[in-house]
Amino acid sequence: MLRTLKKYKAPYLFILPFFILFFVFQLIPTIWTVYISLTDWKGIGSPEFCGFGNYQKMAVDDMFWESLGNTVVYWISGLILIICCALLIACLLNSRYLRKDSARAFFKTATFLPNICAAIAMGLIFRMLFDENVGLVNEVVSLAGGPKVPWLTSTTFSKIPVIILNVWRYTPWFTMILLSGLLNISKDYYEAATVDGANAAQQFWFITLPSLKNILFFCSVTLTVDMWKLFNESYILPGPGTSNSSLFQYMYESGFNVFNMGYASAIGVVLILILMVISVIQFAVRRRQGEL
């Protein structure tokens, strides 16, 4: 071991900064979080050990389960809508109909803009758009002859603005990733398919999608983590109670509004476990498919 370290000290030294940061800012806080989750601690004073009390509390906490359910909704809807929208836009940007380079550059920039806007600022604008009384969305609904929809004041609709904001913000990033994948697919495949008489849908289904498999997998893993960490969107567009809160938001509020650090840590531990299980399943499925 020591001989190996001595022999390869240069590469080990190069990766050392990452591991120092990883240990200091990720591993140690994670272990600390697990410890705090077993205590009753309000952020000041000494933590008092309470065993699995916080986890037992979680089991009977309606707000926790509602936030967990909401997060699953955001995750599933995000995976489907964001990847579909990103793929569609990436295909359009890569389309042969967009011939001029200047036009392509313009649309690429325009597509990416939502991603660089500050999430909180966008959230505030969406809050105005979805306001029940004076919001633009309800104005349009009214013009179309419909009744005013209580977007953010009803438990039924309050998740919809969050999902829309979510899709609007995340789609550009994944569009760019998918577009880079599309640009790497050899044109030869499409030319051969055209010669064989394949139409656009068949080319998409039999060439584009299989070629993007690994990138789509990467997107789904990244999106899964992002969606389970969702915070800004639901925090800035609050609905009644926890009707549209994400689990991450509930964890934050338990920690910094209620100052129940032990309980918030327990939620954090559950989040880590959920993400680990999902990631393991995703990787296992890919391995079984022989793709990894």
Next chain:
Amino acid sequence: MKKKIAILLAATLTATSLAACSGSNDNAPAATTASAGGQGGAADQGNAGGGEQPAASGTVYPAGTLTVYAMGNPQYRQQYFETWLENHRDIAPDVKIEFVQTEGTADIREKITMTALSGATDDLPDAAMLDPVTIMDLAKAGLLKDETEYLTPLLDKMVDNATKDATIDGKIYALPDSVRPQVLFYNKEIFDRYEIDPEMMSTMEGYIEAGRQLKEKSNGEVYLSYIDPTSKTWRYWGRRGLMPSAGAKIWDDNGEVVIGNDEGTKKALGAIDTMNNEGLLMKTTIMEPALYDAINNQKVATFLIGAFWDEFMRQNCEATKGQWRVMSAPEFEGVGKAGAPVSQYMGIIEKGDNPYSELFRMMWYDFTFDIEAKEEWVNSMEAQNAPYSNPVSIEMLEDPFWKEPSEYYGGMSFREMEGKCLSNGADNLAVTPQDAEADEIISAELEKYVAGNQSMEDAIANMDKNLKAKIGKADVIQ
């Protein structure tokens, strides 16, 4: 050679990472400065227990910034303290004061807690604006200075219960800043137009009846008041409003959850339910443009809320200037109390050698008891449509200045009414360290009720169930 350079580079990167993680030593000179300010500390000892304006002779406070965490619009308070410092350059020649704007007491607590946890005590503020729950937690953690000795001789000079919510186990942990009552704001012009006698609103039944008449006579154009779909319904209608005046309880004296069977709760939340079901309340978020528009268009006739609402009205509802009046909050039959006052405090942070503790007490004393300076500042606040509250000093309240008519209230003296409305105040709900969590649970159920997802009976039952499941028993201290 290349290998050596590579190793050197890697070593530099590692060292940089370690340095970045190790924290800065920038505080060291500040700490030295603070220690050098031992004169402040000396002043501390010299004036302890004085109960008067602390003597400043011979004491010169060290150069630096006195930091105060506050909420609302603290820049206006800063104006007062800056003027005070300008007038006292002999004792604080190079001291500046900075009021840091925060979102609220939770934000203040978060900032103080995180800073204390990190061990960077020099970065803690010198003082902070606090509510009773935060005082309780910070005092328990030893982060607040004990003000008992300093305040005890001053208690007779202040309004009743000025220090009540800052007293824990007989010790006072913060300086009283304001005690503001619940009041009933009503638009006299609307009541005159529909020939409704505002006096009928002295009881809760009369208040609801006034709403019914307003709705009927205006063909549903005018609402009695508002209901907020967010947590503010619990905060303003519930915890600070109808719950105390109905004599409601969340916990019994032993800390057991009783909200589900409590008659007071049924009265308080039942009144909200009646008003909401009968369409007397406009569903809109408070402190947002939609509500201000409705007020300016004379579509909302009353606000049963804390006296702090005055500043929001003056700032945002200029179109109704002169139309509003204030009266005591309605009383529930059989209880006879008119809403509980809301107290706010300034706590001096215990951070070791705090060179400005005594200086801040001097400023607070002046702000609380200097009649002339306070009146000048209040005039300036009125001119700027800025917030101010009635003083806690009895002597100051007796000054004719605090009975002067207010233009915004059609010649009625808002300041005088604010003082009068304190007279029949209900007791606040018991303060417990579990309040923040309880508020979250209760508010969530109330929000679902406002959203139309459950009846008020179900909401109360769910509050009871979830409080029992999540908190169980509270530590009732007061």
